[in-house]
Amino acid sequence: MFGYYLDMAVRSLRRNKVLTGLMVLAIAMGIGASMTTLTVLHVLSGDPLPGRSASLYYPQIDPRDMADYEPNVEPPDQVSWIDGMYLLHAKRATRQALMTGGMVPLQPAQSSIYPFHAMALYTSADFFPMFDVPFQYGNAWGSIEDDSKARVVVISAKLNDKLFGGQNSVGKTLRLQETAFRIIGVLGAWHPQPHFYQIYMGSYADDEDIFLPLSTSRDVRMDHAGNTDCWGNGGGDNNTLEHASCVWLQFWVQLDTPQQAAAYQDFLVHYSQEQHAAGRFLRPPNVRLRNVMQWLDYQQVVPSDTRLQVWLALGFLVVCLVNTVGLMLSKFMRRAGELGVRRALGASQRALFGQLLMESGVVGVVGGTLGLLLALFGLWLVRQQPTDYARLAHMDSSMLLTTFGLAVCASLLAGLLPAWRACRITPALQLKAN
Numbered sequence: 001m002f003g004y005y006l007d008m009a010v011r012s013l014r015r016n017k018v019l020t021g022l023m024v025l026a027i028a029m030g031i032g033a034s035m036t037t038l039t040v041l042h043v044l045s046g047d048p049l050p051g052r053s054a055s056l057y058y059p060q061i062d063p064r065d066m067a068d069y070e071p072n073v074e075p076p077d078q079v080s081w082i083d084g085m086y087l088l089h090a091k092r093a094t095r096q097a098l099m100t101g102g103m104v105p106l107q108p109a110q111s112s113i114y115p116f117h118a119m120a121l122y123t124s125a126d127f128f129p130m131f132d133v134p135f136q137y138g139n140a141w142g143s144i145e146d147d148s149k150a151r152v153v154v155i156s157a158k159l160n161d162k163l164f165g166g167q168n169s170v171g172k173t174l175r176l177q178e179t180a181f182r183i184i185g186v187l188g189a190w191h192p193q194p195h196f197y198q199i200y201m202g203s204y205a206d207d208e209d210i211f212l213p214l215s216t217s218r219d220v221r222m223d224h225a226g227n228t229d230c231w232g233n234g235g236g237d238n239n240t241l242e243h244a245s246c247v248w249l250q251f252w253v254q255l256d257t258p259q260q261a262a263a264y265q266d267f268l269v270h271y272s273q274e275q276h277a278a279g280r281f282l283r284p285p286n287v288r289l290r291n292v293m294q295w296l297d298y299q300q301v302v303p304s305d306t307r308l309q310v311w312l313a314l315g316f317l318v319v320c321l322v323n324t325v326g327l328m329l330s331k332f333m334r335r336a337g338e339l340g341v342r343r344a345l346g347a348s349q350r351a352l353f354g355q356l357l358m359e360s361g362v363v364g365v366v367g368g369t370l371g372l373l374l375a376l377f378g379l380w381l382v383r384q385q386p387t388d389y390a391r392l393a394h395m396d397s398s399m400l401l402t403t404f405g406l407a408v409c410a411s412l413l414a415g416l417l418p419a420w421r422a423c424r425i426t427p428a429l430q431l432k433a434n
Contacts, residue, residue, distance in 0.1 A: 027367025030320030032374025053292035093253035099123035122217035138185035360415025368407025
């Protein structure tokens with residue numbers, strides 16, 4: 001029966017190619033616009049670490065003075081060196097990592113490659129296991145290297161390809177800021193987006209090419225390129241940030257259960273109370289503990305105009321569906337005589353309804369195919385925009401299936417009213433008119 005309905009649908013659509021083309025075009029335009037914006041939103045609002053993000057938290061405390069104090073305001077987004085180091089060495093979480101970023105000058109050993117600046121992340125040893133970072137060669141450093149300010153470095157696969165042709169470069173020397181570092185690891189494929197762990201270098205920034213101990217970066221006075229928020233007389237430069245009244249570091253912890261998260265929040269409150277009693281924190285204890293997705297939502301990482309574009313595109317899809325309803329109603333009602341004869345010959349309303357819905361489904365499949373091409377073209381246009389997330393605008397398999405599913409569902413929905421109206425035609429009136 002399915003094959004019969006499909007054959008009848010194709011024959012019917014071929015009889016009026018102009019009307020069929022208009023319906024297909026209406027569906028395709030609505031699907032193309034809506035899937036372009038939905039794909040962009042899907043990419044930007046996705047979970048950067050599926051399966052792990054719920055156990056990774058970003059602690060916040062408030063060490064500022066009383067200037068401009070208001071109750072219940074959000075604490076700073078970063079931590080100072082003193083607080084960060086205390087929280088790091090307290091080891092109250094399963095894992096913890098303190099970090100910041102910067103651009104470092106790199107002097108390649110190959111004379112054919114000019115010196116250049118590379119994006120670096122200065123962090124602590126738990127960063128790699130906590131964020132499940134894969135390695136192609138070698139491994140990460142440990143707490144001993146952190147404490148000894150070792151001249152070791154982990155590089156990205158991209159940088160390894162550029163400098164060493166993709167070969168195992170573990171043990172080789174890399175000169176950063178006139179200092180020799182020993183390569184101990186090369187990362188595998190790891191591209192979490194959004195750039196959740198270091199959004200101050202850009203929410204959708206390129207991946208870092210260099211990773212080295214935070215303690216080492218401060219020992220050789222590498223540049224700190226993130227945000228620095230100071231208060232009172234704490235406006236320090238890059239060389240005095242360890243002692244300045246400034247927040248400029250990011251701190252992440254791994255807490256595997258809700259009980260651990262609750263206990264860690266209590267620990268943050270107690271630490272703030274102790275610092276307040278000692279006179280170092282002037283404000284009352286004010287802490288936050290957000291997991292990855294809550295942190296991204298708080299930071300409003302997804303551009304607001306992206307959500308607006310989705311609603312506008314869905315509105316355009318509705319307009320296209322309304323137009324398709326009108327076109328289908330016109331097409332089906334023109335066949336009133338044919339449908340009346342079939343009813344008189346014994347065809348049930350259910351059979352006619354199924355046949356007409358099959359026509360709507362075929363329109364949806366063809367419209368979805370054309371809409372997919374329009375969406376791919378729309379995503380190509382997005383990738384030409386001067387935004388940091390433009391390069392991420394690609395359609396994955398889930399969005400590909402969503403495109404066809406939405407197209408078919410939309411066309412079936414548009415065909416419900418016309419099919420219902422056409423099936424209620426009284427056979428006797430049509431036979432008498434003919």
